[in-house]
Amino acid sequence: MTSITAPRNVLYCHACGMPPEYCEYGPDFETHCVPWLKSKHPDLFTKLHGDKQVMSKKSDSAAASPLAPTEPWSTRERLAAFYTKYMPEKLDGIDAILDKYAGKEDKLFTALVKKYGPEPEDPYCVAKYGAASDDEDEEEETTEQMSNLEIDKKKRRGAAAKSTSKVDTRIIIQKISRNRKKAVTHVVGMDTVPNLNLKDAAKAFSKRFAGSSSVKDKEIIIQGDHLEEVAEMIVKKFGVKEDAVFLDLDGEFVPFGG
């Protein structure tokens, strides 16, 4: 009975938290889990992945050509495949070519594709990702960059509406009307002020303005319309520069100092 109820120490992957045998289904298998497993539990690695080792190496080189220089074997095979397809007679010279292009293999392959045509596809890669050629990769990259740009734009727009950057202090004070008569004052960006506890700040506000104030998602909400007074208080009490405090007047952000 004790043998059944005795807990066993279960080994989980330090990179992804799964039992090692399920690591291969995770997104960071080759980049994080494999190195960890190899260094910490080499015997388990060979038990789990010994037979697939060759495959994963291949996919490494095909999926990420920048990584290729660290594994010259795979680059070499890639090049060999290329030459077998287009000019088998030059196969013997590939070592020399590799030496010549050491460190800039990606350039070599781009040039080869330009000269002879599309690169032969890695069978493992095809099996895994469908037809994945280099051109597609590039396209993906550019679209990624585009979307990054878009995000940047959005971020910039977002920064105008709500201060999101953690590095520089920027505070925006908005008045939001709740009823016809009642209003609340939102203070966004107090978390960007160094050495300031949001709750303490809220407490200080509620004392000063004799009304409730609360912290919600890093915003401080104060009952009542205290736009100017809050700004003044932030500058005086919390030592924030005047040009870092903005007032939201009808959707426009006016620096408090100006």
Add this chain to the structure above:
Amino acid sequence: MFKRFDPTNDVSTSTQVKASVQRGIKSEISHSHPSLTEEILDDLIPKKGGDEPIFFQHRDGPILPTLKFVHKYPGLEFTSVRVDKGAIPFLLGGANVMCPGLTNEGGEMPADSDEKPGLEKGDGVVIYAEGKEFPLAVGFMTMSSKDVRSKNKGTGIEVCHYLGDGLWSTDEIH
């Protein structure tokens, strides 16, 4: 169920249940997992309530063990099934088990007898995978094992908790 479970937000209170309820829970667990006798459960379940989740129940569903708990005690025999290799990535994404995953080569369920199927509809099961040592999900049958074999279409097990979900990454509940 626990895909986006976050103990800091989703746990409101935790309470110690009274002794009679504890007995009820234990007998229910040992009923659905016959090899877990109540003496074993007494050993496993801390008297004064630990922080670590070991079993859970959703509404009136079966009481299911958490995966960390199952991994920890390999000697215990829970009511279990095995799915084929192809189902693994889907399960790890939180999908339910479809019938072919259980009936294909590599899948396994308790055998049916004439009068009684191996698993009834609603039974809680621990889901193992072909060629793997550790179970990867727990769930309950949405049809009996007999129906799974005969229909062989659609959802066979509704997965409640799987490797990598919110409950999996929860070590302690306060």
